[in-house]
Amino acid sequence: MFSFTLHFCLLIPILPLLAVAQTNLNISLGSSLQASDDSPPWHSPSGDFAFGFHRLDNQNLFLLAIWFDKIPDKTLVWYANGDNPAPEGSKVDLTLDGRFILNDPQGRNIWEAPIRERANYAAMLDNGNFVLVNNESGYVWESFQLPADTILPTQVLEVGGKLSSRQKESNFSKGRFQLRLRPDGNLVLNTIALPTQYENDPYYVSHTSDRANTMNSGYLVNFSESGYIYVLGRNGNIANLTSGNIVPARDFYYRATLDYDGVFVQYAHPKAPRNGSSVQSWSPVWSVPKDICAEIQDERSKGACGFNSYCIPDSNLRPACQCLPGFSFSDPNNKFNGCNQDSVQKCEPGAAKPEDLYDMRVLPNTFWPFSENYQMLKPFNEDDCSRSCFNDCNCVVAVFADDDICYKKKLPLSNGMENQNRNGKAFIKIPKSDISSGDQYFPESNREKKDQTTLILVLSLLLGGSVFLNFLLVPAISIVFYGSYQKKQKFNRVPSILETNLRSFTYKYSC
Structure with a gap:
């Protein structure tokens, strides 16, 4: 209305x-x-x-x-x-x-x-x-x-008009967030699937569409000279989008920008120094959505923060992005671009025990509700859920929620968020930092025996040979050990566990 x-x-x-x-x-x-x-x-x-x-x-x-x-x-x-x-x-x-x-x-x-x-x-x-x-x-x-990412007072957006976010603060390439006025009269915010222009479901809607009477629907967004942004209906009715106090336009500059983090914000800036301060900055007047971490609800989108990450609203309800334990930002200069695994190791039945290879980390109240599950276990308690993931070669992340359900997740994860209003835990299995890629295939006892045998052989040769032979053997053995070490360092990692996920099944799920 x-x-x-x-x-x-x-x-x-x-x-x-x-x-x-x-x-x-x-x-x-x-x-x-x-x-x-x-x-x-x-x-x-x-x-x-x-x-x-x-x-x-x-x-x-x-x-x-x-x-x-x-x-x-x-x-x-x-x-x-x-x-x-x-x-x-x-x-x-x-x-x-x-x-x-x-x-x-x-x-x-x-x-x-x-x-x-x-x-x-x-x-x-x-x-x-x-x-x-x-x-x-x-x-x-x-x-x-x-327009690019900003509109100004006296500027209008007609049906089909749009703003596109930049990729980050200092990168003005087109980002993945978009504001547009749809033909149905709604002003919406949505993500797009770069590099295409495919538009995902909106995470904000102005509700200025009336299917029963299209004359009540919006056809124009106007940023008035007095500082208000509103949607004008075809019958002349208006829907004011601006909330908060609007200070006199004669004393302040105004702009409304679709920021690189996906939040549409109206800002004000004093035209002249105030209160004796020569340093002035832009102050937010109002913004939408209120909590982008929770509002992006589209299984086709990677969420506010990208793959393999999760979103936490800061004190201003702006998105702050975090990587899962064992993951790092794919672009350290752009924390909205998702995360990659630091180290991928494959466990095999009959090889080393899982506890020799992995640790478990816990993230409370953290969920990926639209990421695909490869297994759902019910009834399960949280200890069962953690243990099941720990002993499953294919499991990297499991989520315990709904009191008795364990969801084992496929990578990459999308739409991650921390939700303090909902109880649950995410369990993340990460490789131990002291496990090298080549040693994981040898049980600990076998590695010790192998090392001991090699040491005994070397000592026997050194003690049993002549002084002249020792002078020849020491450099030769050093070269052999150095070559073996170099070969071990160049040992290729095994395929990612992303390639070993079990066959996909479809379930109804909510975390």
Whole structure:
């Protein structure tokens, strides 16, 4: 249902051409910018926004971007080439024939604005919108129609409009989270299966769709100049999405960003220093979803934190990702990209005892509800569950839940989360660090006998031979032992236990 609590003026969408009610600093045909630190950007009349090249951290690569220019951190609000940064020396041209093209130093095309017809000039507007204008038909292209991960006051999203997260804080390639306005009128957040654009089930829905009466359904998302974000229905009704206190827009900058961790956040930043402090930062006003760790409920998705990890909401209910014991982040610089096993070893019946090879670790209240089970055991208590996994060559993770059920999980695990509102335990079997890959096939007693036999043979040769022969034998034996050690170090690990899982069965499960 739609709410009528907002001021009547919010009923009127902000039309693009009305946003030009300002003194523009027009950019004429033939103008260009170069990707370098010495090339000054194009500014909006107020100086609040700048359009130009933004250098990526410690790299000779640049984004063609728009940013807040009067605040210290120069926060980006739009960028064109996140998947294909421009090398230093690249150039963007507003050509004499009215096109807007970004080329690398060799003249190869990196990006081009998809204009509808020839532009006569360009302008950076005070609302953060960069526009290409035809004298007769108005805007032929604008950055507001092709947003990256952020929307600004006076900006709208129409049906089919979307925001895409970046991959991480400093990587502007398209990430796996998406915000979009669906044809049914719902504003949703969902993950996508990169590198494809396949859209998984939403983990947030605005509930602004009415199947019984489509006129009640949303068709436009508007970020009002006063700082409210709402969904406008076809009948003029509105649903306000903004929660929390909205401070006067005249004193604060606003932006709403789909962050790289999948949370959609509206931020505010003071325009001038406050309380005598010259250091200012963005403060969250509101966000959705409230707990992304628990809200992503799609068996086709790998969850908020990626495979073989689990998600813990921090004090601000933002996702913090952790690897399972015995696993490490696949990309230490991106903890949302999942984890890999540190060491994979195969146990075989009749070889060393499991307790000689493995330890068990326990994670309380940790679950992977949509990861596939290869075995479900019931009735089982938690000791039975731990023991069964420990003695099962194929088991790496088992989850005890629902008081009497043990779920043995297939790898990789997905949608991991810590849920303090639900009782249960996860048991993780990890190789002991002091077990080498070659020794696991020899029972301890056999290894000791083998080592003792070798030692006796060496001592016998040394004591029984002449001094001259000892001088020859010592280097020779050293070489033999060194070669044996090198061979042992190069011993290939056995196949992953991922290849030895039992045949899959289907069960109803909930952890």
